Amino acid sequence: xxxxxxxxIEQRRRQRRRRRFLTFTFLIVFILFIGIxxxxxxxxxxxxxxxxxxxxxxxxxxxEKEELKIPAKRKIVLKEVKKEDKSKDKPKEKTEVKxxxxxxxxxxxNITQKEEKNPKEENEKKEDIVEQAPVEEKTNKNKKIAYxxxxxxxxxxxxxxxxxxxDRYNIKATFFxxxxxxxxxxxxVKREYESGHAIGNHTYSHNYKYIYKSTDNFIxxxxxxxxxxxxxxxxxxxxxxxxxxxxxHGNKKKPFVKAVxxxxxxxxxxxxxxxxxxxxxxxxxxxxxxxxxxAKGKDKLIILMHDAGAKKxxxxxxxEILDYLISQGYEFRIFDGK
Numbered sequence: 250x251x252x253x254x255x256x257x258i259e260q261r262r263r264q265r266r267r268r269r270f271l272t273f274t275f276l277i278v279f280i281l282f283i284g285i286x287x288x289x290x291x292x293x294x295x296x297x298x299x300x301x302x303x304x305x306x307x308x309x310x311x312x313e314k315e316e317l318k319i320p321a322k323r324k325i326v327l328k329e330v331k332k333e334d335k336s337k338d339k340p341k342e343k344t345e346v347k348x349x350x351x352x353x354x355x356x357x358x359n360i361t362q363k364e365e366k367n368p369k370e371e372n373e374k375k376e377d378i379v380e381q382a383p384v385e386e387k388t389n390k391n392k393k394i395a396y397x398x399x400x401x402x403x404x405x406x407x408x409x410x411x412x413x414x415x416d417r418y419n420i421k422a423t424f425f426x427x428x429x430x431x432x433x434x435x436x437x438v439k440r441e442y443e444s445g446h447a448i449g450n451h452t453y454s455h456n457y458k459y460i461y462k463s464t465d466n467f468i469x470x471x472x473x474x475x476x477x478x479x480x481x482x483x484x485x486x487x488x489x490x491x492x493x494x495x496x497x498h499g500n501k502k503k504p505f506v507k508a509v510x511x512x513x514x515x516x517x518x519x520x521x522x523x524x525x526x527x528x529x530x531x532x533x534x535x536x537x538x539x540x541x542x543x544a545k546g547k548d549k550l551i552i553l554m555h556d557a558g559a560k561k562x563x564x565x566x567x568x569e570i571l572d573y574l575i576s577q578g579y580e581f582r583i584f585d586g587k
Contacts, residue, residue: 428453
């Protein structure tokens with residue numbers, strides 16, 4: 250009897266131990282499954298966010314490229330203001346320039362239709378943009394003038410190197426800064442300004458969805474960026490020119506151009522570029538070649554480049570671009586309102 254009773258007790262103990270073991274094992278497996286599920290969920294969320302960000306960037310690049318398709322045959326219109334001659338001929342000169350601009354605008358549709366029939370030519374010159382804002386400066390028609398412009402900075406790893414190169418060549422440029430990046434790098438904005446370079450306004454956010462949602466948003470973003478620059482450079486500072494993110498061309502931008510003009514804000518596009526916005530880590534030689542192809546045959550150049558953090562090859566290509574411009578007899582100027 251005792252042996253039988255002891256056997257039953259031992260059997261119950263074994264069953265309890267087995268149940269405890271199985272329960273413990275089940276809990277561990279359950280916890281592992283939960284952990285794996287959470288990890289997979291986080292990865293899916295991250296991938297979804299990354300995919301959304303990539304799609305957004307692709308869409309912005311696509312919009313920029315679509316809007317950059319503008320007639321390449323239009324001429325640069327420079328609004329000349331005589332500094333020495335204060336006679337009655339001065340108003341007449343302005344009238345002639347306005348008439349010339351109006352004639353170009355009326356012919357724009359015909360030119361566009363001709364270029365659309367030649368996709369190859371249009372593709373080769375899709376970003377050959379015309380400077381549309383008035384440049385109040387008397388220029389000699391025989392002079393070759395180059396305006397170096399850098400957008401989307403300042404950045405800690407690219408802007409200082411560009412400034413070093415410009416210092417070495419003793420050449421000045423115009424930097425179209427983004428407001429929130431200026432807030433992050435005030436010392437670079439000060440260095441640009443104190444080195445004699447011009448500072449242009451490229452909006453505060455550079456967020457296409459926000460700034461191009463309404464003209465009020467666009468003007469407010471410009472004002473916000475202007476306040477940032479005043480905080481850095483002093484209340485007496487004022488930008489003399491802005492640049493539209495993606496340029497001012499295209500039907501979608503017309504209301505924004507009108508709003509800017511109504512507020513008396515000068516703006517400028519470009520008619521030559523190095524192509525550093527057309528991809529990442531583009532080889533230096535391709536940037537130089539792209540620049541030469543867009544600058545060919547032009548006496549007045551407004552050159553688009555970028556000093557954003559990812560544009561390291563722009564730094565590598567800049568000395569060769571400067572050497573080429575010097576060898577071709579170009580003088581360098583900035584958009585400083587003088």
